[in-house]
Amino acid sequence: MSVKIQPTGDHALTVTFGDAIDESINKQVLSFFHFLQQQNIEGVKDFIPAYSSLTVVYDIVTIRQHHGITAFEYMHNQIENGLKNSNVEAEESTRLLHIPVCYDVSLGIDLQEIALQKNITIEEIIELHSASTYRVYMIGFLPGFAYMGRVDKKITVPRKSVPRKNVDAGSVGIADFQTGIYPLNSPGGWNIIGQTPVLLFNKNYKEPCILQPGDKVKFEPIGLEEFEDLKS
Amino acid sequence: MSIRIIKQGVLDTIQDTGRYGYQHLGINPCGAMDTFAATVANILTGNEKNEAVIELHFPASSFLFEQKCMIALSGADFCPVLNNKPIPLNTTVTVGENSVLAFRQFRHGERCYLAVHGGFSIEQWLNSFSTHLKAAAGGYDGRQLKKGDVLYLQEPLFNFTLYHTDFFVLPVSIDVFAFYDHSPKIRCIKGNEYDWLEDESKKIFTSCSFHITVQSDRMGYCLEGKTLSTTINKQLISSAVTKGSIQLLPSGQLIILMADHQTTGGYPKIAHAISADIPKLAQMRPNRIVQFKFITLLEAEDLLLLQHQYLQESNEKINLQLNQFFSYANY
Numbered sequence: 142m143s144v145k146i147q148p149t150g151d152h153a154l155t156v157t158f159g160d161a162i163d164e165s166i167n168k169q170v171l172s173f174f175h176f177l178q179q180q181n182i183e184g185v186k187d188f189i190p191a192y193s194s195l196t197v198v199y200d201i202v203t204i205r206q207h208h209g210i211t212a213f214e215y216m217h218n219q220i221e222n223g224l225k226n227s228n229v230e231a232e233e234s235t236r237l238l239h240i241p242v243c244y245d246v247s248l249g250i251d252l253q254e255i256a257l258q259k260n261i262t263i264e265e266i267i268e269l270h271s272a273s274t275y276r277v278y279m280i281g282f283l284p285g286f287a288y289m290g291r292v293d294k295k296i297t298v299p300r301k302s303v304p305r306k307n308v309d310a311g312s313v314g315i316a317d318f319q320t321g322i323y324p325l326n327s328p329g330g331w332n333i334i335g336q337t338p339v340l341l342f343n344k345n346y347k348e349p350c351i352l353q354p355g356d357k358v359k360f361e362p363i364g365l366e367e368f369e370d371l372k373s
Numbered sequence: 374m375s376i377r378i379i380k381q382g383v384l385d386t387i388q389d390t391g392r393y394g395y396q397h398l399g400i401n402p403c404g405a406m407d408t409f410a411a412t413v414a415n416i417l418t419g420n421e422k423n424e425a426v427i428e429l430h431f432p433a434s435s436f437l438f439e440q441k442c443m444i445a446l447s448g449a450d451f452c453p454v455l456n457n458k459p460i461p462l463n464t465t466v467t468v469g470e471n472s473v474l475a476f477r478q479f480r481h482g483e484r485c486y487l488a489v490h491g492g493f494s495i496e497q498w499l500n501s502f503s504t505h506l507k508a509a510a511g512g513y514d515g516r517q518l519k520k521g522d523v524l525y526l527q528e529p530l531f532n533f534t535l536y537h538t539d540f541f542v543l544p545v546s547i548d549v550f551a552f553y554d555h556s557p558k559i560r561c562i563k564g565n566e567y568d569w570l571e572d573e574s575k576k577i578f579t580s581c582s583f584h585i586t587v588q589s590d591r592m593g594y595c596l597e598g599k600t601l602s603t604t605i606n607k608q609l610i611s612s613a614v615t616k617g618s619i620q621l622l623p624s625g626q627l628i629i630l631m632a633d634h635q636t637t638g639g640y641p642k643i644a645h646a647i648s649a650d651i652p653k654l655a656q657m658r659p660n661r662i663v664q665f666k667f668i669t670l671l672e673a674e675d676l677l678l679l680q681h682q683y684l685q686e687s688n689e690k691i692n693l694q695l696n697q698f699f700s701y702a703n704y
Contacts (some may be wrong), residue, residue: 147565150615150645151412151673155565163612169661174397186393187402196613199398201648201674202681255405280399281637285506288611293548310501343509344498350398 146220152201154216157194163173166193167278176227182219190354191279234355240337242313242360243368248336255298255332267362269293277356285324285342285350289358292318304330309337338371376441381520382434387512390423396636403503406484406591408446408633413547414488416688417465418447419497419695424492425502425584429485433476434518441533443467443490444527449482449656455540464546468540482656491527531699541665546695547687557664559650562673564642582662591633591657611639617646649676650660
């Protein structure tokens with residue numbers, strides 16, 4: 142599919158690179174995101190990369206005051222030029238983060254149910270989940286909530302039909318082929334398989350969110366004792 | 374010197390025009406629901422347009438002014454009283470030391486904004502004063518204001534010496550009537566998945582009324598009306614949403630995303646309320662009805678520009694009036 146540029150309301154437009162959750166499409170999204178970040182385009186308020194699209198939020202008033210065309214036309218032209226000049230093969234983030242996770246059943250409160258559903262042992266779930274290196278496709282839902290993929294087919298489970306009223310910060314979950322970590326206490330419908338003692342979001346840090354789109358993540362199993370030690 | 378909260382309101386927070394530049398990290402903009410009213414209040418107090426204000430819901434907080442200052446209220450009418458005497462909205466008021474500002478009863482609107490000359494002496498989080506309730510960051514300790522909280526003020530530029538009276542209503546005001554008509558019309562532009570709707574549902578969307586339900590809050594307005602259905606039944610890939618995005622939920626009902634919306638979503642986007650109508654929408658209470666009307670993207674931009682120009686002209690006029698007024702210090 143060719144690249145599509147469409148308005149998302151009167152103050153944003155979305156560039157869509159494909160209609161699938163796919164690593165090569167997401168690479169295009171993120172390399173274009175990084176390219177545009179360097180361009181200092183007038184009136185840009187936010188870039189929001191997602192699985193297969195990049196949304197640009199802009200300030201209508203600023204653009205209209207300085208250009209004789211509509212804000213959408215202006216931004217559309219900027220994006221088209223950008224697409225011509227950017228190199229979609231641009232280098233990717235090479236960061237690989239190791240995140241410790243305690244898969245004890247007291248924290249991984251859905252492990253037993255997944256084991257039943259998928260006819261697999263809890264040990265195998267842990268082994269499979271911590272064996273892969275995941276890609277951060279996008280961040281959304283909550284500050285610092287990274288959508289990572291892909292989870293091994295043997296342990297994919299759909300979202301819970303009734304979400305929990307509260308999931309503890311640090312909880313590691315699975316939803317379909319995605320895995321993620323709740324950065325804050327929040328309602329949530331993902332299947333919880335463990336918890337990390339690492340704070341994924343800290344408002345006091347200059348960079349409040351640890352994970353960035355494009356990062357690679359590997360989970361390192363730790364015991365309950367080590368979890369308690371690291372947490373305190 | 375400062376302002377003290379002497380009675381807690383239901384949900385009163387520090388806000389500004391929003392926190393931008395961090396949505397790629399899932400940090401949503403928040404900010405005033407009605408940025409137009411927040412800006413009007415700031416202009417009337419001689420502030421920068423994006424200075425921090427207090428967004429009040431009814432029942433609202435009561436405030437003790439522990440120092441003299443200059444204030445303005447804009448947005449919803451909760452019958453504001455200073456020392457038990459009514460004061461007008463959209464008007465500059467100087468307030469003497471130990472005065473009490475309270476809100477008597479709900480009259481109309483949903484959110485009232487209190488601006489104080491010079492702004493509050495609080496720290497920004499990620500370049501914004503807005504309270505991010507979920508992240509417990511920004512604003513006053515990342516939370517709603519409580520009884521006993523003390524807000525320190527910045528140094529004033531003018532001398533507000535008051536003689537003979539405990540407060541004074543200045544002949545300085547902004548007429549906002551034209552921007553809050555009482556019709557249920559909310560103008561919007563089409564969303565990417567509008568064409569997923571069945572023909573009958575398209576008709577319903579533009580010809581029927583939708584109720585704003587009591588579940589509505591700063592995150593979004595949940596609407597109730599005739600069920601809408603789509604001809605396409607595909608799982609959408611999550612992508613960014615914005616303030617004003619109108620999504621179709623699996624139940625066939627609609628939700629309009631407001632200031633505290635998430636950054637991304639996976640429901641079909643049927644339409645987007647235009648930026649210029651968000652202030653009006655932000656002042657609509659649960660149980661009010663909305664009707665949608667499509668306009669073009671160019672019209673939507675022009676309407677916002679008109680609003681901006683009005684604020685710009687008001688700003689220039691008010692600055693002149695305030696300077697004139699305070700150059701005759703003995704009033």
